[in-house]
Amino acid sequence: MYVDAHIHLYDEEFDEDREEVLQNALNNDVELILSVSEDYESSIKNLDILRIYRPRYKIYLGLGIHPYTAIYNPGDLTKMVELISQYHDTIISIGEVGLDRKYSDADKYWDRQVEAFEKMIQLSIEYFKPLNIHSRRAAKDVLTLLRKYDVRLAYFHWYTDDIETLKEIVDEGYYVGFTPALLTSKRIQKYTDVVPLTQVFTESDGPVRYYGPLNKSRGEPKHIPLIINKIAELYEEDVEEVTIVIRENFKRLFRLQYG
Numbered sequence: 315m316y317v318d319a320h321i322h323l324y325d326e327e328f329d330e331d332r333e334e335v336l337q338n339a340l341n342n343d344v345e346l347i348l349s350v351s352e353d354y355e356s357s358i359k360n361l362d363i364l365r366i367y368r369p370r371y372k373i374y375l376g377l378g379i380h381p382y383t384a385i386y387n388p389g390d391l392t393k394m395v396e397l398i399s400q401y402h403d404t405i406i407s408i409g410e411v412g413l414d415r416k417y418s419d420a421d422k423y424w425d426r427q428v429e430a431f432e433k434m435i436q437l438s439i440e441y442f443k444p445l446n447i448h449s450r451r452a453a454k455d456v457l458t459l460l461r462k463y464d465v466r467l468a469y470f471h472w473y474t475d476d477i478e479t480l481k482e483i484v485d486e487g488y489y490v491g492f493t494p495a496l497l498t499s500k501r502i503q504k505y506t507d508v509v510p511l512t513q514v515f516t517e518s519d520g521p522v523r524y525y526g527p528l529n530k531s532r533g534e535p536k537h538i539p540l541i542i543n544k545i546a547e548l549y550e551e552d553v554e555e556v557t558i559v560i561r562e563n564f565k566r567l568f569r570l571q572y573g
């Protein structure tokens with residue numbers, strides 16, 4: 315049983331064939347799927363998706379405000395705080411949240427990003443829900459805020475920053491995600507030297523598109539076994555063992571009970 319710890323199931327790219335994507339996931343033994351949100355609208359859509367598909371598929375939800383939303387649609391913050399408070403029993407994660415220094419207005423609206431992320435951190439602590447974190451070119455800044463609030467439950471999705479900061483992240487006990495980019499990027503493959511398998515997650519970040527074996531196709535849960543095989547190769551472990559460890563990681567961080 316495989317894990318997709320970060321996907322945007324609400325995305326319109328899945329509108330035509332969402333059911334098929336979920337069925338293909340199951341056919342490939344990808345059973346635990348965590349769909350994250352980026353703003354108020356995507357959160358509402360994710361909640362609808364949960365209602366429709368939940369009995370048949372093991373979908374779990376993250377609600378949160380993405381740094382992009384924090385910059386360009388700051389009015390969503392108040393609504394998201396209310397929504398998370400209302401649905402804290404329904405969700406297992408606060409995400410996708412974090413900081414980003416790459417957007418052209420990132421520095422100009424840095425205080426908006428920090429305000430939104432700090433609010434999300436506070437909700438994470440209040441409701442005991444792990445953070446699902448976006449940290450592009452801002453992992454150090456993210457780490458500083460996590461330490462400020464003494465956050466224990468955090469997952470760095472698709473980490474792409476420097477290896478020194480990654481070591482600090484791992485030392486804090488936070489989790490780190492690998493996407494299909496692991497199949498092709500030598501730089502990302504190097505991260506496996508410093509992240510213990512017991513702190514690894516697999517994720518598609520669908521519908522993001524990937525080069526290499528995926529041939530620019532949309533990332534989906536069905537690709538998780540490819541990532542697992544690559545992880546097994548890089549860590550020199552059995553595929554079976556890797557699968558079990560990552561499933562246990564998911565269960566440990568998100569405190570899930572299942573058979």
Ligand SMILES: [Zn+2]
Pocket residue numbers: 320322410519
């Ligand atoms: Zn994402």
